[in-house]
Amino acid sequence: MIIESLLTGAVQSGTSVLLTVCGETVTERVGVINLGTEGCMAVGALSAYIVCANTGSPWFAVPVACIMGGLMALIHAYFVISRKANQLATGLTLMFLGLGLTAFFGRNYVSVSVTGFTRVKIPLLSDIPIIGDAIFNQDPITYLSYLICPLLCILIYKTRFGLILRGAGEDENVVFAYGHDPIKMRYIGVIMGGMLSALGGAQLSIAYTHTWIEGMTGSRGVIGVALVCIAAWNPAKAFIGAYIFGAAQALQMMLQQQGLEISSFLLMMIPYVLVLIALFITSIRRRQTMPAELKKVFESVT
């Protein structure tokens, strides 16, 4: 029972982070870091909520959220790729812009209720002991996230398009020499990242909590950026960090519910401490996975 609800909690609160990690992975794969994922997430969460409230259709809300998130990321792409602006500064600004814009435009939706997506039980599979309910009794966006991870892997590692995409993040001169436009690839990578982050935001607002309130992304987008390193820029491993984070959040509630008398302030730190530990472990094992062009971002800062 405890394990099962922990797993369910891990998937439920981890999905929004997972999608953000996937998105940021694509972005960083083309050599761009977008610290504004939190802003893209917030924009996705709100736009999905608005569409859902006005049309009643969550399926219509999903593409709209992705487009809006993509537009947010486009701002980032324009500034850092075409204008060569500082990536860290632009990303942070984008985060505040997204949070500010959504707080403003979302005011009238704080008290609006939506039905959105509900959990859909998949017959047979959801009866698998222990993991069945956690994995196969979830909302449609979560099911979508199960597909997105492997699809991204195939796209990045198995297709010619993916090769060029990765190339733009490793050495733009090589991509250029092969007759492709690294600028174009970077735009695509950054915009895809924004769209996926926004999908994560939509999962929070219309599938998981059925609520819109300003700041509801609660730093999940920021933590997503950190988790990309844990996944070693590999979408196949994105779920590790994301679900650890989700599980830690569920665990924190569960320990309190079980009556464990540890300071709540300490319990609230569990997710972040776990992420730090994971970062430490991965930093020992992997040093060469960071896209080369991405390293330049930090070298240019120092």
Next chain:
Amino acid sequence: MRTTKIKKVIAALLASAAALTTGCSSSTKSGSVGVGFIFVGTKDDYGYNQAAYEASVAVEEHFGDQIRVFRSENIPETSEATRVLEQMIQQGATILFPTSYGHLDPALDAAKDNPDCVFFHQGGLKTSENLGTYFGTIWESFYLAGISAGAATESNKLGFITSFAIPQVMLNINAFTLGAKSVNPDVTTTVIFTGDWSDPALQTDAVNSLADGGIDVIATHQDSTKTIVELCESKGIYVCGCHADASELAPTKWLTAPIWNWSELFIDMTQTALDGKFKGSIYDGKYRGGLKEGVVDIAPYGSAVSEDVRAQIDAVKQQMIDGTFFAFEGEIKDRDGNVRIEAGVRPTVDELETCDWFVEGVIGSTD
């Protein structure tokens, strides 16, 4: 009231951005006396800030052209608040209402530099020459809500979702538990601190976790409660809201909610300051209004509260108004058996609002 993680930084930056672009909004009336209100959140959060905002509207309507009203939302609980207050004073405000708990220190700074202005701060135990604090004894309402919860539960397990283990919150948890125990001595209250006043995902996690633990009534002390109330309805858990009547979100599971009614108090405080009678008035110091003064109340009962229970709660409420009953009158022991309030003693505001212990039956960490 909301202070978490990086949100604080974000809020600060957003607010400075907002202050740069819009300044504080002011009505265009040309009255002589300026009255300024600052809020930590937005005016329509259906909770804590909205209650204060509505009262600021009541003040504006009551005094009409006599006053000029300034309002600023999303003001963080930092020196940014001092800056906004100073800005309002420069524009002619002499009566200031900083309405969030954490605005106290910034407001004290502003009060020190502006001895001619009068400050009414919402909550807190620090005052100065020209700054008084006011608050509602919302724990009275939590006690009444507790009665409805104690009567509704079948598992005898109640849940309480809130943000941080701070005195005001702990006092409300104690009151809620005492109320529930007054009709059902076997109940326990399991507390979950989420570390946030309104994060809907954490609220969802908390409700799910409490539901797993067999809890069948959930009360909350959060700024925004919509997520919790809706989720409780769908999970078949009775729910006590907070700050606002959200019964429409839980038509079958709604019990009641502690609510604020600041309007009359705000009007009276403004009048006192306008008359130049702040010094020595009841508001010069620590003013606390409760059920008797109409500052706090409970929301209309849901259909899940039976006629008998309603009558019972109404009777206790009347006794509280008459002063014949005081929920924290001793002897009250904490859950370790230490006597915290001596027999027959009614604690002072300071004693109550520094509460750092739980009564018996509360499950949760005090630090």
